[in-house]
Amino acid sequence: MSPTAAVEETYLPSRGDELAPVLDFLAAHEAAGRVVPEPRYFLAGSRPGDQVELPEEVYLALRKVVNAMQSGLAVSVVPRTTRLTTQQAADLLNVSRPTVVKLLDEGEIPFEKAGTHRRVLLADLLEYRDRRRERQYDMLAATRDAIDEDNVAETLEELRAARKAVAARRADRHQLRG
Known part of the structure; x- marks a missing residue:
């Protein structure tokens, strides 16, 4: 692994509609699967036959990145x-x-x-x-x-009582351990 491989990177969304064809392709590809075949995903280069198969995890990450960028969000990749x-x-x-x-x-x-x-x-x-x-x-x-919409005040009081009971049980457990 190179020294820069574990560095966090942030990618800004593209300007314009450059991601729309990628998003359309990915959505159409998913929608076309009437029978559930084993999915295979490829990254293609500019020359015929210049391609590599992507693992499903890489494809799913790519989907999330493209969806976020299409929504105008920046994307950070944080190796862990x-x-x-x-x-x-x-x-x-x-x-x-x-x-x-x-x-x-x-x-x-x-x-x-x-x-x-x-x-x-x-x-x-x-x-x-x-x-x-x-x-x-x-x-x-x-x-x-x-929640009883006709009696919101009573429902809120019941929720407060339930929260107090949970807090009391936690306090009792904490005292037993301490």
């Missing part, structure tokens, strides 16, 4: 190691390092030990993040379903 420290895991989840350590100790996220240091596989961390996000969406849906 596949084995993360607890601080790197915390940064990716946008939580504190002690929170990550707690999740590791509770078995929420698998980890490996390298001497006295914990290392988290990026794939395991992303899987946990997806599970956590799904739980959050489920809780939001349940909350939305629980």
Whole structure:
């Protein structure tokens, strides 16, 4: 790997409609798959036969980059190691390092030990993040379903009471550990 390979890069969207044909091609390609064949993606050069097959992960990344740039957004590519420290895991989840350590100790996220240091596989961390996000969406849906539009004040009071009960349980657990 070259010394510059692990440097974060930001790419600005193209001016004009240069990305539209790429987006149209990618969308048409996906839409054309009536039977689900094994997808194959190629990057072609300017001469006939000058092409290379892209792995699916590269294709999916390309889709996200093109969609973002088509929307006028800049795109940053941040190379990451596949084995993360607890601080790197915390940064990716946008939580504190002690929170990550707690999740590791509770078995929420698998980890490996390298001497006295914990290392988290990026794939395991992303899987946990997806599970956590799904739980959050489920809780939001349940909350939305629980709201009685005719009696919003009562529903809000019930939600406040539920939050207080959760906070009290957390405080009790913290006192037992401390």
